[in-house]
Amino acid sequence: MTNTNEPILSYLTDMDGVLVHENHLIPGADKFLAELRTNDIPFLVLTNNSIYTARDLQARLRHTGLDIPVESIWTSALATATFLNDQRPGGTAYVVGESGLTTALHEIGYVLTDSDPDYVVLGETRTYSFEAITTAIRLITAGARFIATNPDATGPSREGILPATGSVAALITRATGREPYYVGKPNPLMMRSALRRIGAHSQSTVMIGDRMDTDVISGLEAGLRTILVTSGISGRTTAENFPFRPTLTIDSVADLVGHTRAPFDL
Numbered sequence: 001m002t003n004t005n006e007p008i009l010s011y012l013t014d015m016d017g018v019l020v021h022e023n024h025l026i027p028g029a030d031k032f033l034a035e036l037r038t039n040d041i042p043f044l045v046l047t048n049n050s051i052y053t054a055r056d057l058q059a060r061l062r063h064t065g066l067d068i069p070v071e072s073i074w075t076s077a078l079a080t081a082t083f084l085n086d087q088r089p090g091g092t093a094y095v096v097g098e099s100g101l102t103t104a105l106h107e108i109g110y111v112l113t114d115s116d117p118d119y120v121v122l123g124e125t126r127t128y129s130f131e132a133i134t135t136a137i138r139l140i141t142a143g144a145r146f147i148a149t150n151p152d153a154t155g156p157s158r159e160g161i162l163p164a165t166g167s168v169a170a171l172i173t174r175a176t177g178r179e180p181y182y183v184g185k186p187n188p189l190m191m192r193s194a195l196r197r198i199g200a201h202s203q204s205t206v207m208i209g210d211r212m213d214t215d216v217i218s219g220l221e222a223g224l225r226t227i228l229v230t231s232g233i234s235g236r237t238t239a240e241n242f243p244f245r246p247t248l249t250i251d252s253v254a255d256l257v258g259h260t261r262a263p264f265d266l
């Protein structure tokens, strides 16, 4: 059981539904992040989205009014690259994904190839090609290890839901009989790599998110205290439907302003 009296020294926070919502700033998110920076409290903004590089996301967040240093953004693509670098440094991969993923793999020195790669790495894209999926299926059947950045089945768009990485992974699994290893939330590995990135420890870190089934469960399993915010997908009663609960439920990160060192005596 996490000691709730430990001081809070660092924060991990989900992005969508916590800081921004459909390209709009969630009121108070800017003040919350400003307070963390003023108080020199280490933090990392997490997203399961593997389309964009941290630099792309920084620019998109700046449009909403959030100024976040590029090194404070942690995507499932970066977590996947870190995982592969630990597992098999200097390896090779066939990637189905966007620049967020290909850039992350290039940065760890991976060679991207469709010729007998160590891994097939699947990420989010808006332009899945039948040809690329066919290549992925053949390579996995031939023995390449199957990794996916995140298990989300769908993602949001202005016009309605979109099939996401988890749905395309299901297609590949159906064809190959092989399940991917998912690195992003709810895998607590995403939390652990984030903690290591900022030199933080689980017992003195809080994970903030708007989803019980990804943010809260992965924070919990990584040994962090967790805050559920109701500014995103979850309501006040959402937590009651799960066999686990967050340490605290609040309306939004605006409630933490003025309390970032010890929010409500967590």
Ligand SMILES: [Mg+2]
Binding pocket: 014, 015, 016, 017, 018, 209, 210, 211, 232
């Ligand atoms: Mg979210």
